[in-house]
Amino acid sequence: MSSPNASSQIIQIYKAGIDAVKGERLIKNRIKLLDDKLLVYDLNSTTNQQPAFECELNNRLIYLIGAGKAVLGLCEGFLNAIEFYNNEQQKQQQTQENDRIEIEYGLLSVPHSIPVVNKRLFHKYNIDIRFGAKNNLPDEFALNSTRLILDFIENKVKVNANAANNKQCLLISFISGGGSALLSLPKSPLSLSEKCELISRLAKSGCDINELNRVRRCLSQVKGGKLARIALASDDGSSKVQMLNFIASDIIGDPLNLIASGPTVIDRCENPAEIAFQILNKYKIDVSRTIREVIDDEKPINEKLPSLTNVLLVNNLIAIREAQKYASSLGYKVIDMGTNISGEASNVGAELADVVLRHKERGAYAWIGGGETTVTIPAQFKGVGGRCQEMALAFYLKTIDCDENIVFLAAGTDGQDGPTPVAGCMIDVKKVAKLKEEAKIALNTHISYEFWSKHIPQALINTNGPTGVNVMDVYCMIKINGY
Numbered sequence: 001m002s003s004p005n006a007s008s009q010i011i012q013i014y015k016a017g018i019d020a021v022k023g024e025r026l027i028k029n030r031i032k033l034l035d036d037k038l039l040v041y042d043l044n045s046t047t048n049q050q051p052a053f054e055c056e057l058n059n060r061l062i063y064l065i066g067a068g069k070a071v072l073g074l075c076e077g078f079l080n081a082i083e084f085y086n087n088e089q090q091k092q093q094q095t096q097e098n099d100r101i102e103i104e105y106g107l108l109s110v111p112h113s114i115p116v117v118n119k120r121l122f123h124k125y126n127i128d129i130r131f132g133a134k135n136n137l138p139d140e141f142a143l144n145s146t147r148l149i150l151d152f153i154e155n156k157v158k159v160n161a162n163a164a165n166n167k168q169c170l171l172i173s174f175i176s177g178g179g180s181a182l183l184s185l186p187k188s189p190l191s192l193s194e195k196c197e198l199i200s201r202l203a204k205s206g207c208d209i210n211e212l213n214r215v216r217r218c219l220s221q222v223k224g225g226k227l228a229r230i231a232l233a234s235d236d237g238s239s240k241v242q243m244l245n246f247i248a249s250d251i252i253g254d255p256l257n258l259i260a261s262g263p264t265v266i267d268r269c270e271n272p273a274e275i276a277f278q279i280l281n282k283y284k285i286d287v288s289r290t291i292r293e294v295i296d297d298e299k300p301i302n303e304k305l306p307s308l309t310n311v312l313l314v315n316n317l318i319a320i321r322e323a324q325k326y327a328s329s330l331g332y333k334v335i336d337m338g339t340n341i342s343g344e345a346s347n348v349g350a351e352l353a354d355v356v357l358r359h360k361e362r363g364a365y366a367w368i369g370g371g372e373t374t375v376t377i378p379a380q381f382k383g384v385g386g387r388c389q390e391m392a393l394a395f396y397l398k399t400i401d402c403d404e405n406i407v408f409l410a411a412g413t414d415g416q417d418g419p420t421p422v423a424g425c426m427i428d429v430k431k432v433a434k435l436k437e438e439a440k441i442a443l444n445t446h447i448s449y450e451f452w453s454k455h456i457p458q459a460l461i462n463t464n465g466p467t468g469v470n471v472m473d474v475y476c477m478i479k480i481n482g483y
Contacts, residue, residue: 006364006407006478007428011461013327013368014474018413020322021248021314021469023073024080030313031078033057033085033101038244040311043318053311055244057101061169063157064106064127065149067183068176068260069136069414069470070248072110072129074313075174076118078246079103079125103127104160107152108174109145109182111136114466135419137196138184146185146222153231161240169241171231174313177250177470178414179260180213185221190294195219198291205283206344206376209251213261218276218298219291223261225301232305242307249315250414250470252340252371256310265310266301273298315339316370316471319413323474327366332478337369341475345373345387346443349394349410352477356406357399362482372472375418375446383447386418388473390448392425392459397439399429405480406430414470415463420449422460424473432456 019025032039032051036058039051066075086100106127112134116122122129130148132141153171161169175183186195198219202212217224232239245264247256257267269275276295280287287295316339324334341348352367359365373387388410395408411417411424435455442451452460 006405006480007426007431009330010407010409010426010476010478013323013330013366013476014409014411014461016326017319017323017474018467018469021319021413021471023070023075023077023468025077026314026318027074027077027081031081033081036099043312043315053309055170055242057170058099059167061104061160061167062102063104063152063169063171064173065108065152065171066106066174067109067145067149067179067263068174068248069111069114069178069466070176070468071108071174072114072116073468074176074246074248075106075108075127076121078174079121079127082125083121105152105156107145107149109142109149111178111182111466112141114468133178133181133184136178136181136416138181138192140192142182142184143192146183149183150185150222150230157231157241171241171243173243173245173264174248175245175260175264176248177260179263180216180223183222183227183260183263186219187221187294187297189290190219194288194291198285198287201285202279202283204377204379205285206374207279207283208342208374209372210255210258211279213258214272215276215279215295216261217267218272218295220261222263224272224298225257225262225264225266227263228266228305228308229301229303232308233303239305239307243309245310246313247310248313248470250372250472252342252472254312254315256312264308266303266305266308268300270300272300314471316413319471319474320368320370323476324368327368327476332364332366335365335367337367337475339370339472341369341371341373343373345375345390346394348373349391350398352391352408352475353395353398356477356479357402359479360481364480365478367477369475370472371475377446381446383445384418384420384450385446385448386412386420386422386424388412388417388424389420389422389452390443390446391475392427393439393443393448393451396427396432397436397443400434400436400439402429404429407478409461409476410473411461412473413467415465415467418449421462422449423463423467424461425452425459426461427456427459432459
């Protein structure tokens with residue numbers, strides 16, 4: 001086994017992790033349609049075991065919504081499952097045309113530039129796809145999609161639920177990371193630009209995703225369980241709509257109330273505004289009177305919504321396990337780094353370098369883990385980069401004088417590392433050019449993308465656009481001793 005092989009294999013390991021969480025494969029492992037029932041299986045079980053949740057589909061009006069980087073693939077996998085079920089039933093002549101599983105209507109808010117491969121399938125099942133949130137920032141396209149989703153819920157789902165005497169409405173949603181930008185509607189009188197500026201300032205201050213989403217909740221008409229309340233709340237306290245939400249986690253620990261800022265999860269936090277102000281104070285962020293009043297207006301949701309179900313569909317662990325399995329099949333001795341890797345990107349990159357440099361055992365080893373780091377950018381710096389590229393810079397500087405067979409990878413599963421067109425970095429320590437002074441400047445001024453694209457562009461990992469999944473990052477180190 002040689003270093004050239006390791007360079008290509010580490011990319012294959014990363015891709016194996018991504019493939020494990022793609023929509024169709026994932027849906028087959030977690031969801032089953034059987035005898036007019038939708039069966040959902042636990043994250044760690046198989047479709048041969050007892051389902052964790054099931055609901056009747058017979059005599060239902062089924063609607064579908066979604067927002068996030070991963071929802072297009074998840075929805076396509078779900079529609080393929082319906083298509084397969086309908087075709088099998090028709091072959092066995094066990095169903096009449098009016099017993100087929102159909103979607104009355106669906107609306108998805110997905111990232112700008114993500115490809116729609118199977119347009120025919122979405123059209124067949126009445127799914128409207130809207131694009132927005134370029135560079136993972138809410139924009140007017142995302143706002144318009146959100147307004148359309150709310151109008152659809154109020155004037156189609158709820159109206160039809162009340163009109164259908166013998167049919168209950170089932171509203172299925174797919175939610176993933178990126179949903180904070182793609183399902184966005186600021187509270188009045190807050191403008192979109194004001195909201196984006198505040199979130200940008202927090203992110204550059206080193207605020208992590210949990211904290212960001214707690215603040216976002218207080219600024220939004222749909223986050224923090226408000227979407228579910230809109231769909232299910234009724235004057236008499238009983239809803240004729242059942243809401244089933246499939247959630248793909250992009251946050252360490254899988255807190256459902258914070259993924260995509262928790263639009264479908266009732267967060268029973270007693271003082272959401274107080275927590276938001278604590279976060280602003282922690283990062284010394286001054287805000288306008290308008291923003292303070294909007295945050296102060298955020299109140300806890302106290303309604304009981306018994307017809308609401310949230311299901312964790314996938315997380316980073318699924319990707320990491322498959323990446324580890326693939327690395328093992330290539331002959332590497334795999335060391336599990338877990339899925340809770342976090343902290344300042346430059347510190348984490350340096351710490352990982354220390355781990356691999358200290359390892360002196362003979363053999364071919366692969367350290368594989370996941371998580372999500374942050375980058376703190378002082379106000380005077382305006383450079384372009386991403387957390388994975390910054391991690392790689394720190395790793396590169398720590399190993400620049402090393403002559404061992406070491407390869408490092410840090411990349412986002414979504415295919416986008418910060419506001420750049422790449423997923424992250426892969427560096428072969430023995431082969432990479434030695435540019436210590438340039439790298440130090442780049443790390444200190446947070447211009448990681450500028451450094452890699454100018455000096456060592458072959459280190460950049462390009463997935464040619466969004467991957468259609470989003471379960472945080474994959475980190476991998478390979479070291480080969482004695483070959």
